[in-house]
Amino acid sequence: MRAKLVAAWTSFVLLYAYVDILGFYTPGTVTDILKGKVHTFDLSQTFSISALTLVSVPIFMVVLSAALAPRANRIANLAVAAIYVPVTVFNVAGGFYLYYYGWGVVLELVVLALIVRWAWTWPRTAPAATGSTSPRREPVRVQRQV
Numbered sequence: 001m002r003a004k005l006v007a008a009w010t011s012f013v014l015l016y017a018y019v020d021i022l023g024f025y026t027p028g029t030v031t032d033i034l035k036g037k038v039h040t041f042d043l044s045q046t047f048s049i050s051a052l053t054l055v056s057v058p059i060f061m062v063v064l065s066a067a068l069a070p071r072a073n074r075i076a077n078l079a080v081a082a083i084y085v086p087v088t089v090f091n092v093a094g095g096f097y098l099y100y101y102g103w104g105v106v107l108e109l110v111v112l113a114l115i116v117r118w119a120w121t122w123p124r125t126a127p128a129a130t131g132s133t134s135p136r137r138e139p140v141r142v143q144r145q146v
Contacts, residue, residue, distance in 0.1 A: 004118050005065035005077055012084075012111045013058050019091075019104035026097055039093075058084065070122060077119035081112045088112065 024030055036043045061080055068076060092098075092105045 001070075001118060001122050002066055002073070005073070005115060006062055008111050008115045008118070009058055009061040009065055012108060012115070013055070013062065015104065015108050015111065016055060016058060019101065019108070023097075023101070026100075054087065074119050074122045077115055081115040081119065085109065085112055 032038070033043070038047065041047050057080060061077070064076055065073060088105055088108045092101045
């Protein structure tokens with residue numbers, strides 16, 4: 001489950017970044033940035049910190065999905081994915097090419113839906129470790145030397 005979530009968050013981050021990066025090829029985008037505007041926002045330290053924070057959360061979810069204990073992992077993935085659904089939908093408003101940005105949002109929402117599904121269906125308990133590799137074998141017992 002951890003590997004699935006790490007892969008999904010990595011995919012989300014790449015989509016999130018590449019939709020914006022490829023969006024620079026939209027006519028007028030770079031000109032507006034050079035004039036200090038992104039969509040309707042003025043470029044400022046506040047904008048930059050906000051943008052960095054917005055993209056940092058999914059980046060940290062890659063690490064947290066690999067490191068957190070199962071219960072905390074499940075909660076964090078459900079919470080962050082749920083928060084990023086409206087954030088992702090809002091991002092389509094800034095797009096000049098509606099089909100391009102719309103498709104990017106759809107792809108991002110598919111990945112977020114997978115994250116929610118996998119986190120929601122994460123097994124509540126882990127199977128007991130018996131030390132055996134086959135159900136027919138008896139567990140291997142290590143004898144201690146005195």
